[in-house]
Amino acid sequence: MSANVVKKAQDYRWGSLYNWLGGDTAIELAPWSLRRLPHWANRVNQAMTKKEQEAFTRSINRGVPFGSQQWTNETVK
Numbered sequence: 001m002s003a004n005v006v007k008k009a010q011d012y013r014w015g016s017l018y019n020w021l022g023g024d025t026a027i028e029l030a031p032w033s034l035r036r037l038p039h040w041a042n043r044v045n046q047a048m049t050k051k052e053q054e055a056f057t058r059s060i061n062r063g064v065p066f067g068s069q070q071w072t073n074e075t076v077k
Contacts (some may be wrong), residue, residue, distance in 0.1 A: 009044045
C-alpha cells in the first residue's frame with residue numbers, strides 16, 4: 001500500500017515522521033504516549049508484509065483500530 005509520493009516517509013513534508021525528525025513545518029503534533037522503537041525511521045520505511053497488509057485492510061473495512069488484539073481492546077474501551 002503505497003502512493004509513491006516520496007521515496008522515504010520522512011521526506012513527506014506533511015507527515016508525522018518528517019515533523020518528528022525536525023523537519024521545517026508549521027504542523028504541531030501532540031507527543032506520543034509510547035516511546036518509539038529504535039531505528040523508527042527504518043521501520044516506517046519498510047514495506048508491509050502480506051499479513052500486515054491484510055490486517056490493515058481488515059481494520060479499515062471493519063472500522064476498528066489497527067494494532068494488536070490487546071491494544072485494540074484497550075483502545076476501544
